[in-house]
Every structure is written in structure tokens, then in C-alpha cells.
């Protein structure tokens with residue numbers, strides 16, 4: 157489809173450092189074009205020391221909306237006018253909407269994760285989860301699961317203190333949070349595998365094929381559902397496939413977080429199938 161740019165073209169984009177490898181410009185552009193919205197979506201390389209000025213630039217240039225990616229997702233909160241409820245808990249934002257210079261930050265990663273999960277799991281609330289990692293991505297996953305009404309989550313992390321901090325920070329989200337989220341040292345993961353239905357890796361372990369495994373992946377059972385939010389078939393996912401498990405990489409989460417951002421900006425239903433098609437190419 158031909159892209160027409162004129163005086164009324166609206167500008168959207170993504171701030172990251174680096175941003176070169178981002179898939180968002182491709183599938184957001186496809187969504188705008190499919191719905192014949194006169195808009196462009198551009199990658200903006202924003203160095204950490206330039207983030208504050210770049211955010212002022214959203215106002216100054218009347219950029220309609222941006223996604224925010226690594227390493228700005230937490231830092232950006234200092235420079236916006238308002239943050240939505242999920243951002244308060246997750247402590248990070250991936251989407252900003254600009255309404256006449258008033259910037260509101262959202263986090264669509266939790267929504268993205270849950271919508272992706274629904275593709276392979278119809279009933280979420282009655283399952284037991286193992287979530288590995290306690291960084292920003294983990295917080296989004298946990299927020300989504302708690303909102304779905306999940307009753308048991310083993311939260312494994314190398315630095316156990318960070319798991320305790322999440323439980324503390326989520327105490328206003330659910331008053332039974334201390335019963336729901338159970339901190340687990342990374343070394344003890346194998347003890348808890350028999351108690352869980354779904355295993356989720358939110359750490360960066362697996363990005364590099366030479367990474368040391370998080371636990372003995374041979375202990376995974378066929379009944380486990382295994383998810384890695386990395387956008388490739390990691391060693392964890394390869395083992396899950398070998399064992400005959402249902403498994404999922406990070407692409408569905410990426411797709412649905414983008415779809416939600418699109419809906420926040422435009423008020424229109426995102427053409428998810430079109431976005432998925434281009435993402436898979």
C-alpha cells in the first residue's frame with residue numbers, strides 16, 4: 157500500500173537505545189495503513205542523557221504518541237504528567253499518549269502478556285504459575301496474572317530480595333498477595349515444578365544460546381505450559397517442545413502490547429491479524 161504524507165500526517169514513534177531492532181515501526185505502520193489513518197510511526201534513537209528533552213520534544217513537536225523501550229521504561233515516568241494505575245504497580249511504562257501537551261503514561265505489557273497467554277490457555281485463574289525473574293518485565297506479567305485472579309504464583313529470582321519487594325509493592329493490589337506470591341530461590345525451582353501448571357521466563361537468560369540454563373530443563377513435564385517472553389525459540393522452549401508441552405515465545409506479548417497501545421492512541425480497534433501477519437514475516 158502506498159504511504160501518502162501531507163500536512164495533516166500525524167506522527168507516532170518509539171523511543172529506545174538502541175531502537176534499530178524494534179519490530180514496532182513495521183507492525184504499527186501496517187495497522188495505520190490498514191485503517192487508512194494518516195499517520196507515520198518512526199524509530200527514535202534516544203540516548204539516556206537525552207530522555208528528558210526527548211519527552212519535552214513529544215509536546216514541542218505535537219507527536220501524538222510514543223512507545224518507550226529499553227532502557228527508558230522506568231526513567232520516563234519522571235517526565236510525564238500522569239501515570240495510569242498499572243504503571244503505579246509495575247513501575248515502568250511502554251506507551252505515552254499526548255493530548256494537547258498533556259502526557260499520560262501506560263503499560264500495555266501486562267495486557268499483552270495475558271492476551272498472548274489466552275491463545276494457548278482458555279482458563280487462567282485456576283492455574284498455578286512459576287514466574288522466573290523479578291525485573292520490570294516480571295512485574296508486568298505478575299500484574300496481569302493477579303488481575304486475572306490467579307491464586308498461586310511461585311516467584312523465582314537470583315536476587316530474592318527483589319521478589320520480596322514486588323510482594324510489598326503489590327500489597328494494595330490484592331490483600332492476600334502474601335499468600336498468592338511465594339518467593340523461591342533460583343536454586344530451588346526444581347522442587348516447585350510438580351506444583352505448577354505454567355512456567356514463565358521473564359529474565360534475559362536464553363537470549364544468548366550459550367547462557368547457563370535457569371534450572372535443569374529436563375525436569376519439565378509434558379503437562380507444563382512453558383512461556384519465554386524472549387522473541388525466539390530459546391533452549392527452554394526447545395526443551396518444552398521436545399517434551400511435547402504447549403509453549404509460546406514472546407511474539408504474542410509483543411503483538412498484543414502493540415495492539416493495546418494503538419487502541420489507546422487512536423480509539424480504534426487494532427487490526428491484530430494484519431499486525432500479526434507482518435510480524436511473522
Ligand code: ATR
Nearest residue numbers: 289290291292293294313314315318358359360361
Ligand atoms: P526487564 O525489564 O527485562 O525485566 P530487568 O529489570 O533488568 O529487565 O530484570 C532482569 C531480570 O533477569 C532479573 O530478574 C534478573 O535477576 P536479578 O534480579 O537477580 O538481577 C534476571 N537475570 C538476568 N541475568 C540473569 C542470570 N544470568 N541468571 C539469573 N537471572 C538473571
